[in-house]
Amino acid sequence: MLELNDVKKTYRGASGPVTAMNGVTLKLNAGQFVAVQGPSGCGKSTLLLTAGGLMHPDGGNIRIGDVDPYSLPPDKRATFRGERIGFVFQQFHLVPYLSVLDNILAAALATGTSTKDSVRTRANQLVDQFGLSHRVHHVPNSLSSGERQRTALARALLNEPSHLLADEPTGNLDRENADIVLDAMSDFASAGGTVLLVTHDELAASRAGTVLNMRDGQIA
Numbered sequence: 001m002l003e004l005n006d007v008k009k010t011y012r013g014a015s016g017p018v019t020a021m022n023g024v025t026l027k028l029n030a031g032q033f034v035a036v037q038g039p040s041g042c043g044k045s046t047l048l049l050t051a052g053g054l055m056h057p058d059g060g061n062i063r064i065g066d067v068d069p070y071s072l073p074p075d076k077r078a079t080f081r082g083e084r085i086g087f088v089f090q091q092f093h094l095v096p097y098l099s100v101l102d103n104i105l106a107a108a109l110a111t112g113t114s115t116k117d118s119v120r121t122r123a124n125q126l127v128d129q130f131g132l133s134h135r136v137h138h139v140p141n142s143l144s145s146g147e148r149q150r151t152a153l154a155r156a157l158l159n160e161p162s163h164l165l166a167d168e169p170t171g172n173l174d175r176e177n178a179d180i181v182l183d184a185m186s187d188f189a190s191a192g193g194t195v196l197l198v199t200h201d202e203l204a205a206s207r208a209g210t211v212l213n214m215r216d217g218q219i220a
């Protein structure tokens with residue numbers, strides 16, 4: 001379960017304050033795939049970052065399961081995120097000097113499990129599942145966009161999180177790779193996970209079970 005209650009966030013911009021979230025309330029249950037769709041600048045990335053325990057909101061609160069991630073000290077919050085949440089971003093955020101396999105295994109650094117045999121086995125299963133076997137020792141620079149995002153998706157799933165949060169994950173992908181990513185997100189929800197996708201792409205949003213519209217920092 002993922003819950004946001006009246007969440008607010010205002011940035012201090014160069015030319016004055018910018019309110020990115022103006023009282024967002026939403027609840028996602030286990031097994032739900034929810035897309036939040038809206039135009040550029042409406043607050044989608046801010047919503048995702050606050051929901052995922054990556055950015056402290058100014059008001060309201062967040063519950064992931066029964067935990068408010070912002071009540072945890074930073075080190076415990078990082079471990080909690082590593083165990084419970086998989087993130088996927090438009091720009092992949094892979095480590096440029098690590099191979100595909102080591103990028104996937106990097107997720108296990110946060111949970112202290114990167115040397116476990118079971119984790120290495122799972123990483124290799126994900127490599128196979130996402131068609132990356134022929135790229136396993138390559139660095140991100142030598143991969144296609146689709147391969148980069150499939151690597152990021154494998155990394156997000158490595159720790160068997162309960163929540164998958166994705167910010168425009170298909171923004172740099174061709175249709176075939178976009179479908180691979182969206183199918184994986186659907187499968188994750190079907191298996192009981194919670195998925196929050198934020199996107200301006202109507203086609204991507206249409207794959208979710210529930211589509212919410214965001215405008216000017218609020219869910220319409």
Ligand SMILES: Nc1ncnc2c1ncn2[C@@H]1O[C@H](COP(=O)(O)OP(=O)(O)O)[C@@H](O)[C@H]1O
Nearest residue numbers: 011012013018020039040041042043044045046
């Ligand atoms: N770090 C920041 N500093 C100042 N303003 C920001 C910052 N990040 C985002 N904003 C502003 O907050 C609003 C919402 O941004 P964002 O959440 O990135 O929207 P979206 O992801 O829907 O494009 C926009 O007006 C954006 O310019």
Ligand SMILES: [Mg+2]
Nearest residue numbers: 044045046167
């Ligand atoms: Mg954004």
